[in-house]
Amino acid sequence: MNETNLPPVRIILVEPAGELNVGAIARVMKNFAVQELILVQPRCDWLGEPARRMAVHAPEILTQARVVPDLMTALSGCTRAVTTLGRTPPGEPLKQVLPWLLAATQPVALVFGPEDRGLTWAELQLTQRRVTLPTSPEYASLNLAQAVGICLYEIYQYHQPAQAAPETMVVSPVPLEVLEAYVLDLEDLLLNVGYLHPHTRERRMAKIRNLLQRAAPSAQELALLRGMIRQIRWAISPET
Amino acid sequence: MNETNLPPVRIILVEPAGELNVGAIARVMKNFAVQELILVQPRCDWLGEPARRMAVHAPEILTQARVVPDLMTALSGCTRAVTTLGRTPPGEPLKQVLPWLLAATQPVALVFGPEDRGLTWAELQLTQRRVTLPTSPEYASLNLAQAVGICLYEIYQYHQPAQAAPETMVVSPVPLEVLEAYVLDLEDLLLNVGYLHPHTRERRMAKIRNLLQRAAPSAQELALLRGMIRQIRWAISPET
Numbered sequence: 001m002n003e004t005n006l007p008p009v010r011i012i013l014v015e016p017a018g019e020l021n022v023g024a025i026a027r028v029m030k031n032f033a034v035q036e037l038i039l040v041q042p043r044c045d046w047l048g049e050p051a052r053r054m055a056v057h058a059p060e061i062l063t064q065a066r067v068v069p070d071l072m073t074a075l076s077g078c079t080r081a082v083t084t085l086g087r088t089p090p091g092e093p094l095k096q097v098l099p100w101l102l103a104a105t106q107p108v109a110l111v112f113g114p115e116d117r118g119l120t121w122a123e124l125q126l127t128q129r130r131v132t133l134p135t136s137p138e139y140a141s142l143n144l145a146q147a148v149g150i151c152l153y154e155i156y157q158y159h160q161p162a163q164a165a166p167e168t169m170v171v172s173p174v175p176l177e178v179l180e181a182y183v184l185d186l187e188d189l190l191l192n193v194g195y196l197h198p199h200t201r202e203r204r205m206a207k208i209r210n211l212l213q214r215a216a217p218s219a220q221e222l223a224l225l226r227g228m229i230r231q232i233r234w235a236i237s238p239e240t
Numbered sequence: 241m242n243e244t245n246l247p248p249v250r251i252i253l254v255e256p257a258g259e260l261n262v263g264a265i266a267r268v269m270k271n272f273a274v275q276e277l278i279l280v281q282p283r284c285d286w287l288g289e290p291a292r293r294m295a296v297h298a299p300e301i302l303t304q305a306r307v308v309p310d311l312m313t314a315l316s317g318c319t320r321a322v323t324t325l326g327r328t329p330p331g332e333p334l335k336q337v338l339p340w341l342l343a344a345t346q347p348v349a350l351v352f353g354p355e356d357r358g359l360t361w362a363e364l365q366l367t368q369r370r371v372t373l374p375t376s377p378e379y380a381s382l383n384l385a386q387a388v389g390i391c392l393y394e395i396y397q398y399h400q401p402a403q404a405a406p407e408t409m410v411v412s413p414v415p416l417e418v419l420e421a422y423v424l425d426l427e428d429l430l431l432n433v434g435y436l437h438p439h440t441r442e443r444r445m446a447k448i449r450n451l452l453q454r455a456a457p458s459a460q461e462l463a464l465l466r467g468m469i470r471q472i473r474w475a476i477s478p479e480t
Contacts, residue, residue, distance in 0.1 A: 020260065028386050033376035057379050134397055136273035139297050142389075146268050149386040150393050157374055193475035195468055207464055215455030224447055228435055235433035236475050 006159055008107040010036040011148060012074045012081075014123065015114040019044040023054025023062065024145035030058035032152035036107070037065040038074040043114075071111065071123050081109035081127040083119060084147055086140060091130030094154050100129070102158055110151055115144050173216035182222055183209050189229050193236065246399055248347040250276040251388060252314045252321075254363065255354040259284040263294025263302065264385035270298035272392035276347070277305040278314045283354075311351065311363050316417045319456070321349040321367035323359060324387055326380060331370030334394050340369070342398055345412060350391055355384050365446050366416065368453045413456035422462055423449050429469050433476065 011029060016022050016039060023046070029037060039046060052059050068074045075081055080101050085091045101108050111127055113119040124130065133150055135142060142150070173179075187205050190196045196204060217225065251269060256262050256279060263286070269277060279286060292299050308314045315321055320341050325331040341348050351367055353359040364370065373390055375382060382390070413419075427445050430436045436444060457465065 024383060024386070027379075027383055030379040031375045031382050031386075033378060054383075056383075057381075133393070135271045136396075138273065139267075139270040141297075142271050143264060143267055143294075143296075146264070146271075146386065146389040149382075150390060153373070153390050153393075156376070190468065190471070193471045195471035204464065207461060211455055211457055211461050211464075215451050217451055221447060221451050224444065224451075228430065231430075231433045231435035232472055232476075236472075 006102050006155070007080075007104045008036065009034045009152075009155060010038060010074075010078060010107050010109045011152075012038045012040065012071070012109050012111045013042070013144075014040040014071055014074075014111065014119060015043050016046070016112075016144065017043040017115050018144065019046060019048055019051040020054050021115065021144045022046040023051035025148045026051070026055040026058040026061035026065075028145065028149040028152060029061055031149075032156040034152055034155075035061060035064075037061050039065055039067045040071055040074050041069060042067060071119075071126055075109055075111075075126060077107055078109040079106040080104045081111055082129050082131050083111045083113070083124055083127045084151065085130050085132050086118060091132040094131045094133060094151060097129050097131050098154060098158050102155065110148070112144060112148060172218055174219050174222050176213075178219075178222065179212060179217070180209075182225060183212065185226070185229055189233060192233075246342050246395070247320075247344045248276065249274045249392075249395060250278060250314075250318060250347050250349045251392075252278045252280065252311065252349050252351045253282070253384075254280045254311060254314075254351065254359060255283050256286070256352075256384065257283040257355050258384065259286060259288055259291040260294050261355065261384045262286040263291035265388045266291070266295040266298040266301035266305075268385065268389040268392060269301055271389075272396040274392055274395075275301060275304070277301050279305055279307045280311055280314050281309065282307060311359075311366055312417060312420060314351075315349055315366060315415075317347055317415050318349040319346040319413045319415055320344045321351055321416060322369050322371050323351045323353070323364055323367045324391065325364075325370050325372050326358060331372040334371045334373060334391060337369050337371050338394060338398050342395065346415065350388070352384060352388060365449055366420070412458055414459050414462050416453075418459075418462065419452060419457070420449075422465060423452060425466070425469055429473060432473075 011025065011034060013022065013025065022039070022042070022044060026037065029035065045051065046062055046065060051062055055062055082097055082101055109127070111119070133142060133147060183205065186208070187196065251265065251274060253262065253265065262279070262282070262284065266277065269275065285291065286302055286305060291302055295302055322337055322341055349367070351359070373382060373387060423445065426448065427436065
């Protein structure tokens with residue numbers, strides 16, 4: 001994560017058995033700007049074609065992955081480490097752990113157990129905190145690569161400014177008096193074509209006004225709406 | 241998501257080509273308590289062994305997936321829909337869009353394009369808002385199943401405590417396909433009166449569609465809008 005001053009993040013997979021999972025993890029690591037992958041006694045071919053196919057444009061994360069004999073060796077050099085757990089017993093929410101984890105200045109580690117079993121009690125003791133991602137009780141077990149992806153997504157977002165990105169939905173609406181002038185113009189047309197009658201006029205126009213206010217058209221959009229009225233008038237009586 | 245009063249969430253995959261992806265998506269949908277999967281012209285075998293292997297304990301999501309010929313059909317019955325985009329042009333952050341999306345009472349849709357290309361311009365027009373997940377500029381493109389997983393993780397977390405209250409809805413809007421039928425009807429009128437020309441038609445209608453989507457008319461309001469078109473048509477050519 002070189003675009004920030006977050007600590008380097010290390011992904012540690014304990015005895016991963018799925019080569020597709022390891023390849024997918026390499027890809028999502030690069031998606032979230034994390035480079036260091038450590039494999040503890042891997043039970044699959046993380047350099048073979050299936051893993052590389054899943055890694056797509058991140059083959060270097062696979063080829064540079066380090067293989068170590070135990071979790072303690074994998075954690076070497078890290079000052080803070082977190083393990084992900086299933087629901088029982090539940091760990092802390094990830095959001096609660098991140099401020100602590102990412103306040104480190106040395107490398108920090110995220111540890112993921114094998115696909116088919118949890119980490120041993122002894123392995124769990126090696127990391128300071130345990131995290132559980134919220135999932136449905138109906139089917140709580142996330143795919144390993146999904147779990148890594150979600151954790152890295154949260155970490156990547158952690159340092160982002162409070163997301164004041166442009167809201168594409170919000171246009172700068174015209175002032176109410178400009179909108180009202182259009183409403184009166186439309187009313188005139190609708191009287192002309194016989195859509196409004198004396199007894200329905202007020203209520204119908206109130207509904208149309210309400211809809212337009214809710215849409216809050218921009219100046220450009222209002223110009224479009226005005227153009228329509230003009231052209232419809234002309235279609236009705238071209239001679240005027 | 242029956243543990244909350246969030247609206248039902250529909251996952252729409254447009255022309256998915258990877259059977260492993262579709263299988264992984266079924267699994268992560270069940271992890272986050274989402275059931276409805278719709279495939280628009282799938283280009284892979286979503287019921288075959290590889291997809292089922294990735295789905296693990298969620299085979300029913302694959303077997304119950306609906307296959308439809310186009311995105312409009314897939315969106316039928318939804319009032320709010322979001323597309324995920326790559327980085328250029330960037331969409332809004334997901335967190336910014338969720339309060340709006342999840343304030344709906346009818347089904348809402350998350351639309352994901354094919355693995356190898358973005359959605360077409362016409363397809364993008366059918367959803368109200370566009371989302372981009374934050375990723376590294378070095379390798380921005382998330383695996384499809386990862387993108388779905390991250391979106392559903394955010395949605396699943398949305399209702400957890402310490403979230404701002406959803407925006408209150410003023411009216412219950414018509415489904416998107418009903419709005420689209422009106423847009424096509426309006427387009428027909430505007431061609432008749434000479435407001436649209438071949439070179440302006442598509443862009444102008446996109447702006448009008450955008451305005452109408454933002455207004456999100458209710459059934460009663462749409463009936464008013466339809467009545468206007470009918471009456472204007474009659475005023476133009478009373479004999480037809």
